[in-house]
Amino acid sequence: MADNPHDDDALARRIAAARAAEPSRRNGARREESQAWTIATEFIGGMLVGGFLGWMIDRGAGTGPWGMIVMLLLGFAVGLRSVLRQQKKIDGKD
Numbered sequence: 001m002a003d004n005p006h007d008d009d010a011l012a013r014r015i016a017a018a019r020a021a022e023p024s025r026r027n028g029a030r031r032e033e034s035q036a037w038t039i040a041t042e043f044i045g046g047m048l049v050g051g052f053l054g055w056m057i058d059r060g061a062g063t064g065p066w067g068m069i070v071m072l073l074l075g076f077a078v079g080l081r082s083v084l085r086q087q088k089k090i091d092g093k094d
Helices: 005-063 065-093
Strands: none
Touching: 005 065
16 A cells, blocks of 8 residues: 555654554543443432422321422422532533
């Protein structure tokens, strides 16, 4: 293919550099994926905890669905606040 042996050396250096950079790219992707799972888990967890507490309040107080609705909305707000706080941390790193 290449008549010039220097071209083969340059290609070999470029391949070695690409292979050396690959683990750092993979680690960055794993970190971002981990952060995304953390954010999603905190958001869904806030809603589930709020809904469960509301259900328990309704069951104990006999208030119908109102305790669950209010606590579910409160859980949503807490989850959203957590997501925004995590996003602010991530944006601060860049």
